[in-house]
């Protein structure tokens with residue numbers, strides 16, 4: 001957790017829910033004086049109250065801690081515009097269709113910004129029948145390897161998890177693919193448009 005809830009956030013959210021300090025206090029089984037103290041920076045709600053507090057304010061705990069409410073403005077949800085979030089601690093990969101606040105292992109993750117492949121991370125594509133055969137010439141050691149390959153179309157994602165000592169290769173259906181991605185655990189995300 002890199003932030004804790006602030007009084008200003010509690011007040012803003014409480015007021016936008018049209019709750020009085022007393023009404024919020026009742027829902028949390030605390031005194032209205034306690035709520036007043038949080039809002040004026042003279043105290044913090046106990047961590048055990050974060051979940052009921054978020055619930056009472058109609059948001060998630062993560063939103064409460066970040067002080068921002070997230071609403072997906074991309075309801076049309078073009079998959080090709082979605083993002084990868086990669087956890088540097090456990091290697092988890094999260095793919096979102098629209099904007100999101102993503103947290104893993106206690107860290108709020110930024111979306112991975114893909115780069116053009118450099119000579120050490122060239123993504124090669126061969127077409128065989130209805131498939132892209134994708135390879136990356138890259139070490140696959142325990143410390144430095146390509147940890148996944150993905151093909152993103154406007155309606156879905158094909159994803160292949162890779163492991164050290166394996167081959168940096170995958171096969172994807174040629175199905176409206178807009179971008180091919182390779183993620184190196186040391187150097188980040190690389191993107192190639194098929195056919196280029």
Ligand SMILES: [Fe+2]
Nearest residue numbers: 121184186187
């Ligand atoms: Fe690398």
